[in-house]
Amino acid sequence: MKRLSGAALALAATSFAFAGAHPAVDPMDALLLSAMSTPPNVSYTGTVEVLHIGNHAAEATVFRVEHRAPNFTRRSYTAPGALNGDSVLSEGRLVFSIDPKRRRIVEREGNATGDGATLGSDYALLRRNYRVVGSGSETFDGRRVLDVSLINDYSGKRTMTMRIDAVSKIVLDRQIFAADGALVSEVRFEAIRYVPGLPPSDFALPTGYALVHGATFGEPYGAPDRVMRSAGFAAREPRTLAEGFAPIDATLVEYHGVRTLHLLYSDGLRTVSLFENAQASTLDAARLQPETMSVNGASALYAEDGPTALLAWSDGTLHYTLVGEVGLVNLRHLAQAMEKP
């Protein structure tokens, strides 16, 4: 469950009340809300290409998607080769990852983005930090799309552009940019087709597979302050958070007996994770050819795993690792905010 400040919730409530009661709500805001929601009555099929670009490596993923309104979705992966034949089936909050190579299905409960309260808090956080700017319309993959950009209030830079189908309001293409304007990631629909319906058999789980609960990744998630209190050690939070980042989720995970607190911060678009533990531990990043640098007077390791950056250091009591796609500058700001008073 996500935690939001009272101000953010108030903003969300105001936005929704306004949208419901007043037909003249800012059309850009209405469009953004539609793009963030799962359309309740649009079924579709298509191919999605996902590209993440790091400084030293890029990763691409391709999957076929079938969505049956209101809440069944199947993704069938075709690339990279290691994922070819795998698929993910979701029904609302339930997510089933189907792994034919190991003949197993991993079940987990996620946050269904685009529904009710989750949408309200996500939207509030996003609008607190970004402006929505329309930049006209064009034709994309044979469809009329509306071009929308999200401009970061702190940097004044464009962080995301979206091409939104003018009829269905589905985002057909979105690109995320770094602060220097470089493309960081793109998610692109190819050959989307809106269909009247898809047979339920397309969304059936295979039989004869072992069903495993995906608890190993730290779920369930909880409110950060509550999870911090149950960490079992004196966990610390950053003294300040830059550029509108706020804590939104937390959990406790274990690695070979090392109990680790995992906090997730977001500014509505970008996310960064802070891991901390009190037991002797090091980041084994040799294969990533890490760089050494200084954080709060201590030696730190910086490494990149594809598009994801990691920064690890210790203050003598706790061991910290920051993980995200926000760039080294932002990671260092967050690290500096962890300095002991």
Add this chain to the structure above:
Amino acid sequence: MNETHPNIDRIVDYLHGELTAAEDAAMHAHLAGCSSCEELRAEEVAITETLRAHARAGERELPVGLTARIRAAAEGPPQASLWERLRAGLSPALILPAAAAIAIVLYFGFATRHGAPLATAIDPSFYVRNHAAMAASTPFSQDGAPVELTSSDETP
């Protein structure tokens, strides 16, 4: 307003995904605003669903156990288990030295681990995957490879 309506063949082509991308988009937009054509489309969908239901009702499943019997016949007589084959290959002359070697390895392994406490080396993929799993629930998340499918059984 003098709007041209698509004929039923075009609607059927649309339902079967046989229009070009531009035609498909135009048809989708037209149906969204034309109740008479939308009605035609709905009728066509209902007919297709009825035919599909009939086809499904006509499907027959293989008798219970038939698949297993075919597989058993194809595989031939059962083979000795791995343990049975190992037991047959081991003699006391081999077992005693092997047991001694295992005891030595266990002793020195234990002694080494109980020396000075070592820091646990944490693989970066542990952090990256947990980050991806938690961030997946945020709007406009990265939509990359699913965590459950990219993890190995050895990585917690």
